[in-house]
Amino acid sequence: MQEKTITITIDEQGNAAIDLEGFEGRSCDKAFEDFRGGDRVRMERKKPVFYTSRQPEQKKAQR
Amino acid sequence: MSKYCQTITELREEKYLVEALKEMGYEVEVLPEGAPLGRYYSEQEGKTAHIIIRRSELKGAFGDIGFARQPDGRLVAIVDELDQQRGYGTKWLGRVQQLYKEKQTLATARAKGYILKSREVVETRDGQQVRLQFMVRR
Numbered sequence: 001m002q003e004k005t006i007t008i009t010i011d012e013q014g015n016a017a018i019d020l021e022g023f024e025g026r027s028c029d030k031a032f033e034d035f036r037g038g039d040r041v042r043m044e045r046k047k048p049v050f051y052t053s054r055q056p057e058q059k060k061a062q063r
Numbered sequence: 064m065s066k067y068c069q070t071i072t073e074l075r076e077e078k079y080l081v082e083a084l085k086e087m088g089y090e091v092e093v094l095p096e097g098a099p100l101g102r103y104y105s106e107q108e109g110k111t112a113h114i115i116i117r118r119s120e121l122k123g124a125f126g127d128i129g130f131a132r133q134p135d136g137r138l139v140a141i142v143d144e145l146d147q148q149r150g151y152g153t154k155w156l157g158r159v160q161q162l163y164k165e166k167q168t169l170a171t172a173r174a175k176g177y178i179l180k181s182r183e184v185v186e187t188r189d190g191q192q193v194r195l196q197f198m199v200r201r
Contacts, residue, residue, distance in 0.1 A: 004199040006177065008168050012190035013153075014072040014160020016168070021065050028066050031199070034175045037167050039070040047065040 006031055015042070072164045074138040079170070080114060080130060083162035089116045100141060101127040110141050123149050165193050176200045 002022035009017040018035050020028055074080050077093065084091045092098070097111040101118055112129020121128060124146045130138040140159075142151050172179060177197040185192045 005180070006197045006199075008195045008197075009185075010072075010161050010164045010168070010193045010195075011157075012161060012192070013157040014162075014164045016070050016072060016164055018066075018068045018070065020067070023065060032066060032068060034171060034177075035168060036068075036070055037164075037171060038075055039072050041068055042071050043069040045067050047067055 004031070006035060008035060072160050074130065074140075074160065074163055075136050076163075076167060077114065077138065079163045079166040080138055080159070082166050083159055084114075084116060086162055087158065089120045091116055097131070100129045112141055114138065121146070121151065124151060125149070161193060165195070168195055172197050 004022040004027070005020075007019040007021075009019070011017075016035075016039070018032060020031055023031060081091050081093060092115045094113055094115065097113050098115060100110045100112055100115060102109065110129065110131070112127075112131045114130040116128045118124045118127050124143075126143045126146055128146065128151060129141040131141055133139055140156055142156070147153075169179070172195075178200055180196040180198050181194075182196075183194040185194055
């Protein structure tokens with residue numbers, strides 16, 4: 001199971017970027033609301049999850 | 064699911080604002096009923112604030128700096144235009160907000176049971192950033 005991490009980057013104007021990794025379903029929204037702290041949202045996007053460790057096996061063409 | 068968001072910090076929680084200003088080395092007056100800001104000439108418009116740093120605390124400033132509670136709960140900075148040009152402008156206020164946001168984030172994380180994994184100060188082209196990483200308690 002992927003570890004759930006939250007990275008908050010606070011810039012010199014005090015504005016924040018919240019990066020949530022490894023969350024599923026409502027737990028993602030809950031973690032976001034925990035850290036938003038009543039601030040206004042400037043931009044929001046969901047990130048696609050890529051599974052690189054389980055590539056489908058390629059069958060060799062038989063002659 | 065993973066998510067990425069950018070938020071605009073709004074000063075709302077007096078406690079973290081006072082902590083931020085103290086960390087910057089200022090003595091702060093907290094006045095729940097509000098008090099007038101000190102002026103440097105009598106014709107200047109009188110303004111009231113709920114958190115005040117007196118000019119004696121502010122090197123080179125002409126007036127006091129205050130934060131006034133708005134009807135929507137925000138604390139808005141009141142800085143004279145001349146003082147904004149004397150080192151108390153956007154950059155100074157940005158530093159206040161950066162410290163405020165860090166204190167608020169750390170306190171929220173503690174209260175909600177998240178574990179602080181790392182704290183880094185990162186130099187970027189856009190200035191110094193504070194990066195906090197948390198884990199979810201299992």
